[in-house]
C-alpha cells in the first residue's frame with residue numbers, strides 16, 4: 001500500500017473520530033453550564049452582601065441609581081444576558097438587574 005493511501009485512510013479515520021466526538025463534547029459543555037446555580041438571595045453570603053435579583057428593590061445607603069450587576073466589573077456575561085456568573089459569588093449566577101454591596105463599576 002502506498003504512503004498516500006495510508007495517509008488518506010488515516011486522515012479519513014481521524015475525521016470520522018472527530019465528528020463522532022462532537023456530541024460528547026457538546027454534552028460536556030452543556031453540563032458545565034447547568035452546574036452553575038442562581039444565587040439564593042436568602043443564602044448567607046447573599047444576605048451579608050445585601051444581594052437582590054432586582055436592584056429596584058434595593059434599600060441600602062450605598063446604592064446609587066443605575067448600579068446593576070450587568071455593569072459591575074464582577075459580572076462575567078454580556079449585558080444582553082439575563083443571568084451571568086459573578087466572581088464574588090464563586091461563579092454562581094446573578095441577575096443582570098441585580099445588585100449587592102460589592103458592586104464596582106466596570107472600568
Ligand code: SF4
Nearest residue numbers: 069072074086100103
Ligand atoms: S459583585 Fe457585582 S455582579 Fe456580583 S452580585 Fe454584586 S453587584 Fe452583582
